[in-house]
Amino acid sequence: MFDTGGRGTHFTDRSHAGEVLAAAVTGYAGRDDVIVLGLVRGGVPVAAPVAAALKAPLDVLVVRKLGVPWAPEVAFGALGPGGVRVRNDDVESRLPPRDVAAVVEQETAELTRRERRYRGDRPPLDLAGRVAIIVDDGLATGATARAAVEVARRLGAVTVVVAVPVAAPDSLLLVRAAADEVVCPAAPARFMAVSQFYDEFPQTTDTEVLALLATG
Structure with a gap:
């Protein structure tokens, strides 16, 4: 379970982090203009539970810094x-x-x-008029998330929300300055790497991403 005691912020795996994050974005549930975008690759397993909880479509946002x-x-x-x-x-x-x-x-x-x-046979990503909720497994430097915000705006998103389960405090401030809203349940002072806040943090495979997108 989510641990805010002794060890501080901690998640079992990315799916668990997504469940915790989903509870923090319930205000976007049931809206037909919302789309949840997982940053590849590690953000997609976190984004899947968020999309399911919000009853919103799940898609993938490919950004290269x-x-x-x-x-x-x-x-x-x-x-x-x-x-x-x-x-x-x-x-x-x-x-x-x-x-x-x-x-x-x-x-x-x-x-x-x-x-x-x-993307496979999926149509090109079109965010015109949408509220884009960009999800990753955590913010270390925040550089990719900031880039993703700008890309989402260029693709037509009217509102860009960044949602992450955990972030380095300084990086969180930088992303807050770029996005319309940032949702982050935890920003521990002692932050060295995203992986330190997960019991299981394997590299996400292409196969896993494709399977999640097929069900989302």
Whole structure:
């Protein structure tokens, strides 16, 4: 069960984290304009219980952060489906064009691969007029979540909510500044990695993601 005592915030696995998170977003239940988006791959097993509880469709949002080659956690932009590209001009302007081009080419190829893999026969993601609830298994730096917010807006979402079970406090503040709303049951002061708050935290497989999407 969810533990807020002795050990602090703790989840059995991603599915359990999703159940806890679902209880925190009940205000969005039963609305026909809501869509739940799992960030691939680890966010999808968390998003599935959330979508089920809200009776909302479950989909996947593929986002590729464009990281500075020698400091990958520093983003100069992000890529999303449908050719969406978000730029951080303050960072990108300091990079050699050849480095920018190389990273964009590499991440475009990976985004295309993942889109083909996860979307299959699904139509392109269209968030026009929707409330997009973006779900991940936790926030460490928050860079991917911030990129996902911008991509969702470019895809037409009118409201973007980020929902995560646990987050580093500093990263949570940054994501709050980007999203319309952030739902996060816990932001422990002693945060080293998302995995420390899970009993089981295996790498999510493509097979698992596809199975969850097929039932969502």
